[in-house]
Amino acid sequence: MGNNVALNTKYDGNSDYDDAAVTDNSRSYRPCSLDELVARTKFDKKEIQVIYQGFKQECPSENNLGIVNEQTFKNIFGQFFPFGDTSKYAHLIFSTFDLRSSGIVTFEDFLIGLSTLCRGTIEDRLKWVFKLYDTKKTGRLTKDDFHVIVCAVYSLLDNISNHYNDYITIQEHTATVFQKFDKLHQGYITIEDFIKICTQDPIIVQSIEALRGAI
C-alpha cells in the first residue's frame, strides 16, 4: 500500500528503531495531512484530532518519533489488565496494527486499525480478527494459531506459565473453539469459512456489537 508518511529521512523497514532513535534524532515521523486521513478512514476531523493528541502524548519520550513500538502497546495494555502478562496479546495486536510488518506502528497504521475496529462493517472487523489470529500470514488458521491466541487471552488474566491446570484449560478451550470453526475437519480454517461461521452465529455478532466503542 502506498505509504504517505512524510519522512525526514528514508527509513528501512527492518532497521532497529530503538537504536537508531538514540543515535539519530533527526528522524521523525509526521503523519500525512489531516484531510488525507479523513479520506482514508471513517473518522471525521475532530475525532482524528482527539485521537492524535492522545497518541502523540503516548509516544515514548526518548524517541518521540511519532510512532509507537511494541513496548508501548504492552504498557498500555498493562494499565488495563494490571494482573496479567500482557506481552503476548500486545504482540498480537501490534502485529495486526502494523500493516507493513515494519516493527513500528505509525499514526496512520493506528488510525486505520481503529477505524476498522470502530467504524467498520462486521465483515471488515471479522477480517481484522482473522488477521489477528493469522500470525504467520498463511491465510489459514490452524489449531496452533488458536492455541496462541487463547494463551494470550488467558495470560491477560493472570500469568499462566505456572499453572498446569490453566494449561489444561487452555487446551480444552482451544479444542472447543477450533472444533466450532472447523466444521469440515480440514485441520485449517480459511477466511471465508471464518467469516461465514461468525456471521451465522448470533452470539458472536451480538458480542462484536458490544465491543463497539465510541471514540
Added chain:
Amino acid sequence: MASVAAWLPFARAAAIGWVPLAKHPLPPPPFRIPTDGTSSSTGGDRRCDEKIIINVSGRRFECWRSTLEKYPDSLLGSNEKEFFYDEDTREYFFDRDPDVFRIILNFYRTGKLHYPKHECIAAYDEELAFFGILPDIIGDCCYEDYRDRKRENNERLIDDRLHEDDDKAQPKPQSVRETMWRAFENPQVSTMASVFYYVTGFFIAVSVCANVLDTVSCGTDPDTGYSRTCGERFSRQFFCLDTACVMIFTVEYFLRLYAAPDRLKFIRSVMSVIDVVAIMPYYIGLFMHQKGEVSGAFVTLRVFRVFRIFKFSRHSQGLRVLGYTLKSCASELGFLLFSLTMAIIIFATVMYYAEKSVVHTKFTSIPAAFWYTIVTMTTLGYGDIVPKTWAGKIVGGVCSLSGVLVIALPVPVIVSNFSRIYHQSQRADKMKAQRKARLSRIRLARNATSNAFIAAKRRHEQYRDDPNSPVDKNLVNPFELQHHHLLRCLELTTDREFVEMGPDALMSSGGTSIVPGGHTSTGIGRLGSPARHFMLNRRKWRCCGFGRKKKNLYKHDTDRANNKNPNINDDEIDEELGDFQRPISSTPRDSLSKNHPVSTTNVIQHQSPPLLLQHNVVLHSNMYESPKSIGNRSEVDVPISQDDNNQLKHQRNNLMTVYEHSSANDFLADDSQILKPPKDVVDIIEEGTNDDKQTV
C-alpha cells in the same frame, strides 16, 4: 503514561479479538452505541471535554477538563475546584504561587510530579497540600532531591524547636535539686551558676598547670646533687594545691550526682566518667602513700591526672564538637586504622626480607620493621632506622608514597563531618543571637497594632466630643475599622477596657500574661487609666530608668488593686525603653481619665491565625484606683513637650503602615514564637507569676 482514558477505546476495540473465542456471549456496552451514520455527531462525545481556564495570581493556564479529571482525589480533579470558580470571568481563580502551580498542572498533564530545585521545600509542600496532592508521587527523577531537602528542613525545624525549648521559660524548678541541675547544665541561668562555672574552670586550669609544672626541673637536690623537679622541691605546696583541686572536683561531682534527674544515666555518661578518672588517682594515691612501696603503680596513677584536662570539654563547645565528630566518624577512622595496619604489615615484611642480608641491620625482626614503616608512611622519617640495600630503599620509597595516599583518603570525610557539625552548632548560636533582635521587632509590631486601636478609639472619642476638631481620615482603612469595631464590642461585652501597652512590654503566649499596670508609684506603665498618666509615667521612667538593665516587666495582675506591694521599682525598667518611641497617644486627655478609671490590668493575648494581625491588648477592669495610685499621680503631672507630640504623631503614622502592611504578618506568623525575655528575666518572671510578688 497518563492518558489511560485516551487509550480505553483502543483497548476495547482490540478486545474484539476475544469474541470468536468467547465461551459466553459478551454483555452489551455500558453506553449507547452510535450507529455508523451518526458518527460525526457522536464524535463530539469527547468534545464535551471543554477547555478550562485557571487563573493563578494573574497567570492564566488552560487545559482540558479531562486533563484535570485524571486525578479525582485532588482539588483540581474534584468538585472542590468549583469553590474557586469565578462566574464573571468564567475561570477558576487561585491566589497562589503561579510557578509552583505550573509544576502541579504539568503533573496532571504528564503524570509526573517534579520538584524544582530552586523552590523552598516548605513553600512547595504547602502548595501541594493546598491542591490535595501527596508528595509521595513525586517522580523518581526528583524524588531523591525532594527527600534530601525535606530531611534537612526537618532537622532544622527540630533543631530550632530544641533550641526554643531551651530558651523557653522553663517551669520554675520545683526543688533545690532541679535548680541545681539547671544551673549546672546551663551556666547562664543565674549568676551563681556562672560563678560555679568559672570557678571550676579555673581550678581545672590550675590543676593541669600544677601537673605540668610538677615535672619541671627546679634546681638541684642539696642532698644527692641530682637535679630535681619542682614537684619534689615544693612537694608540700604541690600537695596542698592538688588536694584543694581534688576537693573542689569531688564536691562538684557529688553535687552533680545529687542534682542529676537520672543518676544512673548520669553515672554512665562520658563526662561523669572523666570526672571520676580525674579524681580517683588522688584518693588511690592517698591510700597507697601510706603503704609507700608500690611506686611504679603510683607513678602510673599520676598519669591519669592528665585526664583532668578533659573536664574542659564542659566549658568548650569546640571540644565537644570535636569529640562528637570523632564519634560520628568512627567508621572512617576504623577504615583508616585498618588500611594502615594492612600496609604496615605488608611493607614491614618486605623490608625485613630485603634488609635481612645487611650486617648489623636494625631490621632485626618484622615487628622491628613496623616502627620503620610507621615512621615512613606518616612521612616522619626520624632516621633512626634506615634501609641500606637498594631493594630496601626502593621499597622504602614506595612505602612513603603509599603512606601519603592511604592517610589522605579518609581524612576529607572526617573533615567534612567536623565542618558540618561545627557549622550546625555555629548556626544554633547565631540564631540565638538573632532571636533577640527578632523578638524585639515582633514586640514592637505587636504593640504597635494594639496601640493603633487605642489611638483610633481616642480619635473617635475626640471626634465625638468635639465634632469640630479635624479627624485625620486618611489613616483609616476598612479592615481596621472592622477590627476596631470588634475590639470595641469585646470591651463592651466584658466590661473592660483596652489600654495601651508600652512598646517594651513583653507578652507570653497563651493565657493571661501580665502587664504593667495597677499601682503607679514608680512602676512601669502599670496603669492604663488616663493616657496622660500612663504616658507620663513613661517619661518618668525614661529619665529614671534609662540605661538600666532590663529586668522584670511582668507583673502579676488582679491582686494589684488590693494594695499588694508594688515591688516594681526603678531597677526593673527596661533599658530598651529609651530606645523605643513613646506610646501612641498624642495628647493627654482629661476626659479619658474621667471615663476610664482603671487600676488593675489583665492582659489577654489574642492569638489569631497568621492571616490576621496578632496583637496584644491590655484589658483593665473598671475598678477604681487605689488611693495610693491617685496620690502618686499628682507627682507626675508633666506636660508633654512639642517634640514628644511630633514624635508621637510620627510614630502613629509609622504604626498605621504597620497595620495596613501585611508584612507585619511576617513577624507575627510564627505560631511557635513566644516573646521571650532574655534568660536572666525568666526566673524573675516565673517567680512573679507564681508568687504574686516580684523580685529583682
